[in-house]
Amino acid sequence: MNTPVLMCDKLCKSYTAGLPVLNNFSLSLTRGKIVGLLGPNGCGKSTLLKLIAGILVADSGEIKICGHPRSEQTNALISYLPERPYFQPSMRVVELLDYFSDFYADFDRERATRMLTDLGIPQDVRMKTLSKGTKEKVQLVLVMSRRASLYLLDEPIGGVDPAARDYILQTIIGNYDPQATVMITTHLITDIEPVLDDFLFMGHSGQILLAGNADEVRAQHGKSLNELFREVFRC
Amino acid sequence: MLRKCLKYDLKSIFRIWLLLAATILILSPIAGLLLRSFLLRLDDMIFPWEIFLLMGGCFLLWAFALVIMVLVYIRYYTNFFKDEGYLTFTLPVSRSTLFLSKVLTATIYDAATIAVILTSIATALAIAPDLSQENFTLLGSLLTLFGLLLGEFVSSVSFGTVVIIVVIVFEVLLLLFLSSFTKTLFYYFAITLGTSISKKHPIIMTIVLIYAANSILPTLMYACIYGLVFGAGAAMKLYPAAFTGGSLIALVILILLIGCIIVTVINLILWFASLGKLERKLNLA
Numbered sequence: 362m363n364t365p366v367l368m369c370d371k372l373c374k375s376y377t378a379g380l381p382v383l384n385n386f387s388l389s390l391t392r393g394k395i396v397g398l399l400g401p402n403g404c405g406k407s408t409l410l411k412l413i414a415g416i417l418v419a420d421s422g423e424i425k426i427c428g429h430p431r432s433e434q435t436n437a438l439i440s441y442l443p444e445r446p447y448f449q450p451s452m453r454v455v456e457l458l459d460y461f462s463d464f465y466a467d468f469d470r471e472r473a474t475r476m477l478t479d480l481g482i483p484q485d486v487r488m489k490t491l492s493k494g495t496k497e498k499v500q501l502v503l504v505m506s507r508r509a510s511l512y513l514l515d516e517p518i519g520g521v522d523p524a525a526r527d528y529i530l531q532t533i534i535g536n537y538d539p540q541a542t543v544m545i546t547t548h549l550i551t552d553i554e555p556v557l558d559d560f561l562f563m564g565h566s567g568q569i570l571l572a573g574n575a576d577e578v579r580a581q582h583g584k585s586l587n588e589l590f591r592e593v594f595r596c
Numbered sequence: 597m598l599r600k601c602l603k604y605d606l607k608s609i610f611r612i613w614l615l616l617a618a619t620i621l622i623l624s625p626i627a628g629l630l631l632r633s634f635l636l637r638l639d640d641m642i643f644p645w646e647i648f649l650l651m652g653g654c655f656l657l658w659a660f661a662l663v664i665m666v667l668v669y670i671r672y673y674t675n676f677f678k679d680e681g682y683l684t685f686t687l688p689v690s691r692s693t694l695f696l697s698k699v700l701t702a703t704i705y706d707a708a709t710i711a712v713i714l715t716s717i718a719t720a721l722a723i724a725p726d727l728s729q730e731n732f733t734l735l736g737s738l739l740t741l742f743g744l745l746l747g748e749f750v751s752s753v754s755f756g757t758v759v760i761i762v763v764i765v766f767e768v769l770l771l772l773f774l775s776s777f778t779k780t781l782f783y784y785f786a787i788t789l790g791t792s793i794s795k796k797h798p799i800i801m802t803i804v805l806i807y808a809a810n811s812i813l814p815t816l817m818y819a820c821i822y823g824l825v826f827g828a829g830a831a832m833k834l835y836p837a838a839f840t841g842g843s844l845i846a847l848v849i850l851i852l853l854i855g856c857i858i859v860t861v862i863n864l865i866l867w868f869a870s871l872g873k874l875e876r877k878l879n880l881a
């Protein structure tokens with residue numbers, strides 16, 4: 362149980378030679394936390410999540426999930442929400458439930474159905490007929506209905522209305538296993554701040570500028586994370 | 597997991613395939629009637645309008661095969677290299693399983709499409725009459741002729757010869773079976789390579805690669821055939837004893853076997869090259 366749920370060791374990634382997005386990035390996350398990965402555009406937040414999820418291949422360095430080197434087997438432990446819709450547009454919502462049930466042993470279909478009903482999303486509609494925000498909600502419902510060890514949420518509330526944001530944040534808090542860890546990237550710090558246990562401010566090339574327990578840092582500096590973020594990343 | 601991947605891969609274009617296949621099969625009897633009408637008024641024909649419609653039918657068969665093939669490759673591209681890749685590559689499934697599922701899907705649809713096309717042609721021929729024989733359709737005549745030839749052949753040759761022919765037919769079928777994978781693996785490799793070479797214009801790069809390969813490969817193939825023909829000619833002059841009776845048959849069997857081995861090696865190269873790119877160089881946008 363002491364094994365970190367995520368361990369990144371000296372990760373390097375660059376899209377263009379000589380311009381590293383992540384340079385010797387190291388990180389270790391314990392279980393049972395909601396961690397905010399915060400930073401300006403282009404600092405490598407999404408790249409980091411993609412590397413952990415296996416969408417990108419690191420130039421060097423190592424990633425371990427629950428003590429196992431990253432592989433397709435560790436994909437069973439990770440529930441990843443990318444910042445874009447990733448479903449075949451012709452698929453119906455119910456077919457997506459079938460798809461997740463088929464491929465993920467930890468998928469809780471009952472929970473997903475309940476959440477879809479709460480959000481008023483019918484199951485017999487095709488994804489292409491849904492609005493961008495509703496697609497994101499469906500995606501989040503599916504991702505959060507898994508009982509994974511590590512949730513990677515890339516901008517989960519970026520494209521939805523403020524009312525839905527509250528529901529989504531409640532969903533994140535209410536649905537993750539206490540033994541699991543949730544890693545969230547967002548620019549909407551004010552919205553996400555109340556749910557965060559820990560946070561990381563990422564500078565360019567994946568440099569960690571400030572990290573720690575959200576409550577402790579707020580007490581220490583007498584400022585909210587949003588205010589601290591503006592101070593650290595002032596242009 | 598392969599079964600599950602196959603289920604969704606096959607399902608993804610099944611509705612379109614079914615719709616097109618049903619259309620083709622429904623139109624087949626009409627093609628048969630057109631052929632019948634054409635044949636019956638062959639003697640006093642002024643304007644062969646049926647021929648134009650039958651040519652349209654042939655175009656439909658070709659278009660059906662092409663559309664299905666293109667859809668299969670589009671599915672590979674979107675599923676692996678577009679936004680859907682974010683789901684595909686985060687499944688707890690190995691990349692080799694994902695890739696194998698795509699290869700099998702293409703092969704299954706190829707086989708099913710060919711079966712529909714052959715059924716459609718057979719249906720049309722079963723309706724069109726054979727004017728040279730009374731109460732016979734073109735299909736009936738063809739099947740009867742084939743049966744007669746086969747019966748005559750089997751009764752005229754020894755058991756040993758039949759075994760040799762079975763071996764040769766088996767090798768030819770094996771070669772065709774292996775070659776069917778080559779086409780799929782080649783197109784998948786072109787898409788994989790095209791996508792990794794040019795992130796901005798992957799489709800154009802894929803088309804360029806396919807066009808380049810289609811220009812180079814036939815040249816290489818013709819060079820091989822000419823080399824084989826001239827080589828065989830030279831060998832016949834130098835070693836005439838090796839090209840008589842049983843030796844010639846053994847040579848044919850050997851050449852077919854070498855062909856199967858070459859195609860298998862090409863398939864393996866394409867397989868590992870594509871998979872290597874997917875496993876080590878995959879970088880979705």
